[in-house]
Amino acid sequence: MRKILLSVVMLCMAFATKADEGMWLLRELNKESVSRMKELGFTFPINKLYDENNPSLKDAVVIFGGGCSGVAVSEQGLIFTNHHCGYGAIQKLSSVEHDYLQDGFAAANQPEELYADGLTVSFLRSMSDVTDRILSNIPSVLSEMQREATIDSLSDELVKSYENDPFVRARVIPFYSRNKYYLVLYDVFRDVRLTVTPPSSVGKYGGDTDNWIWPRHTGDFSVFRVYADKNNKPARHSADNVPYRPKYVVPVSLAGVKDNDYAMTIGYPGSTERYLSSWGIRQRMESENKPRIDVRDAKQAIWREAMNANDTIRIKYANKFAGSSNYWKNSIGMNEAILNRNVLQEKETIESRLQQWIDGNPARKAKYGNTLATLRDAYTSTNAPAAYSTYFLETFNNGIELIRFANTILHFDTKTSEEDKQAFINERIIESYKDYEPALDKKVLSALLKLYAERVPEEYHPGIYTKIKEEFGGDYDRYGEWLFTHSQFTNLDNLLSLLKTNNTDSLMKDPAMELALSATEAGYKLSGQLMPTYDKILQGEREFMAALMEMSPDKNFYPDATFTQRLSYGSVKGYQPRDAVWYDYYTTAQGVFEKYKENDPEFHVQPYILDALRSRDYGRYAAPDGLLHVNFLSNNDITGGNSGSPVFNGKAELIGLAFDGNWEALSGDLIFEPEVQRTISVDIRYVLFMIDKVMKAPHIIRELQIPR
Known part of the structure; x- marks a missing residue:
């Protein structure tokens, strides 16, 4: 009897853990998910989660910028998001004289708020299922590439009526490995202003060392305000604009969190590959992650040295470095987690089960008999060229900035109107050069050209390597010195003068353009190696997903x-990363002092902030234990893009902002690991303490809806 009872308990525990997996579309929530949410402590009305006709929670959660999430928290358009999400805008607003990255910023009133040029905040308007309108027009005889081209054409027709409206974004998005399609509409607000941001010593406390690592003590938040015209509609930046009145405003809870409390995130996760095959995962590890780590190691070492030595360069390259290092460390952690969590073995078990199911029925065998073999052969045959392609992209597309500038100019049409030409120059060229240091890029160029030559076979080298060998004796430093001395692209004024002449011949003969064109040609060659199998991978992945769903019709796939x-x-909870080690679910301000290192770029904190924390004058932001809680853990299922996502309690009140995942589960984009996968969030009480007591902006607190 005892064994039977134990077996039942273990079965229930396994189900409960797995049930919390998933990044669910709000409009597709099923009965099982809703039941599980209520079981965990959700009491908010389900019909107020997603409603396109009435105000609902979906109206408060936004796309912040181009790759983050945020939440509306006041009737006057305040948006809470992460510090690292606002980092690019804060960096653009900063200078050596007004270093908002180092010192933070708090507007005393709305007129003092700083317009963040180019920053957008997008509110979801609607999601319409257009699967039938897409797939019913796809002939079965088409190849996978022809199929995708046809779908693109059909999608273009569906969004055509919105394409000239700068305040609406329309996208047709595939789901379930391109077996389902939605037309998604957003209202895009283009007048967004910085209201409050803490110093990086708070918002980025721990830097790269603590990135993806628990325990954390990072106040990763920033506050912006969305402005609209007098009719509450999106508008261009104007002094006449007024704060936007959101359809729904999220209340902010000071109750805090306890172990096993209900926790829910709503946001915009960027990309996962949970249904990727074992062969695809191996290619991700060996042909994408490893080359990316290799190249960014070299580039970031050069950047880091220059940034530490010069404040101007530190400000210019702060956002670039943060973006580069984030995915560099993610790639390292992902490869480690894949091995430690036996991800490949789990995928192989699923594939074995699927193959047995396919072979068990003639109809299924006719439909899916070649699916797994197609995937295996396509991936294994392209591992080497895929690695060379990653080296190429990291070196020539993401590494050497001068090449990116030249590629931008290739899209410059000298025959367009003067107005369009000037807009292109302002938006694409001048903005890029504001954060550019030619001497630094020259060092990167020499290092990366050498690294690429060492890692990639000569047949995939751009033709410029012949010039470097013949004219510079294979010396990349000499070539770099010559290029940066003779190119007009290394100086904005010189480049603008060249563009005004409309002299295409001089433009195309510039050494920077010569390098860019040479790289482009090599890129086409690499693409040509991969293209024949890309069609097979697309088909195999679509069929693989369809077969999995057909094999398990009772399973709720997301x-x-x-x-x-x-x-x-999910729930608030700690975890056991390894034998005899247990991580609690929250951290406190005490940890800031324990990690503090004077003048260290990652762990230094200004004395006035330390004094505020040391005073323990936390007021209503203190936890019941009298301490100031900083970060907390939950087992919510998130990924990149979720940064800035609101974390809600069971009443749909704001309790935190998600900003990171944990090291042990960086394989989470490929497979959910319920025992160790955790979301790291900043406690909203720490956010409010910093706004109120440290940044001296109590007027912001007064705008919030704080339940008593």
Whole structure:
């Protein structure tokens, strides 16, 4: 009897853990998910989660910028998001004289708020299922590439009526490995202003060392305000604009969190590959992650040295470095987690089961008999060229900035109107050069050209390597010195003068353009190696997903992340990363002092902030234990793009902002690991303490809806 009872308990525990997996579309929530949410402590009305005709929670959760999430928290358009999400805008607003990255910023009133040029905040308007309108027009005889081209054409027709409206974004997005399609509409607000941001010593406390690592002590938040015209509609930046009145405003809870409390995130997770095959995962590890780590190691070492030595360069390259290092460390952690969590073995078990199911029925065998073999052969045959392609992209597309500038100019049409030409120059060229240091890029160029030559076979080298060998004796430093001395692209004024002449011949003969064109030609060659099998991979992945869903008709599948609004539900809880080690579910301000290192770029904190924490004058922001809680853990299912996502309690009140995942589960984009996968969030009480007591902006607190 005892064994039977134990077996039942273990079965229930396994189900409960797995049930919390998923990045669910709010409009597709099923009965099982809703039941599980209520079991965990959700009491908010389900019909107020997603409603396109009445105000609902979906109206408060936004796309912040181009790759983050945020939440509306006041009737006057305040948006809470992460510090690292606002980092690019804060960096653009900063200078050596007004270093908002180092010192923070708090507007005393709305007129003092700083317009963040180019920053957008997008509110979800609607999601319409257009699967039938798409797939019913796809002939079965088409190849996979022809199929995709046809779908693109049909999608273009569906969004055509919105394409000239700068305040509406329309996208047709595939789900379930391109077996389902939605037309998604957003209202895009283009007048967004910085209201409050803490110093990086708070918002980025721990830097790269603590990135993806628990325990954390990072106040990763920033506050912006959305402005609209007098009719509450999106508008260009204007002094006449007024704060936007959101359809729904999220109340902010000071009750805090306890172990096993309900936790729910709603945000915009960017990309997952939960249904990727074992062969695809191996290619991700060996042909994408490893080359990316290799190249960014070299580039970031050069950047880091220059940034530490010069404040001007530190400000210019702060956002670039943060973006580069984030995915560099993610790639390292993902490869480690895949091995430690036996991800490949789990995938192989699923594939074995699927193959047995396919072979067990003639109809299934006719439909899916070649699916797994197609995937295996396509991936294994392209591992080497895929690695060379990653080296190429990291070196020539993401590494050497001068090449990116030249590629931008290639899209410059000298025959367009003067107005369009000037807009192109302002938006694409001048903005890029504001954060550019030619001497630094020259060092990167020499290092990366050498690294690429060492890692990639000569047949995939751009033709410029012949010039370097013949004219510079293979010396990359000499070539770099010559290029940066003779190119007009290394100086903005010189480049603008060249563009004004409309002298295409001089433009195309510039050494920077010569390098860019040479790289482009090599890129086409690499693409040509991969293209024949790309069709097979697309087909194999679509069939693989369809077969999995057909094999398990009673299972509630959720679609991979596609930077569309998703909900995840779970609980506040710690975890055991390894034998004899247990991590509690929260951290306190005491940890800031324990990690503090004077003048260290990652762990230094200004004395006035330390004094505020040391005073223990936390007021209503203190936890019941009298301490100031900083970060907390939950088992919510998130990924990149969820940064800035609101974390809600069971009443749909704001309790935190999600900003990171944990090191042990960086394989989470490929497979959910319920025992160790955790979301790291900043406690909203720490956010409010910093705004109120440290940044001296109590007027912001007064705008919030704080339940008593």
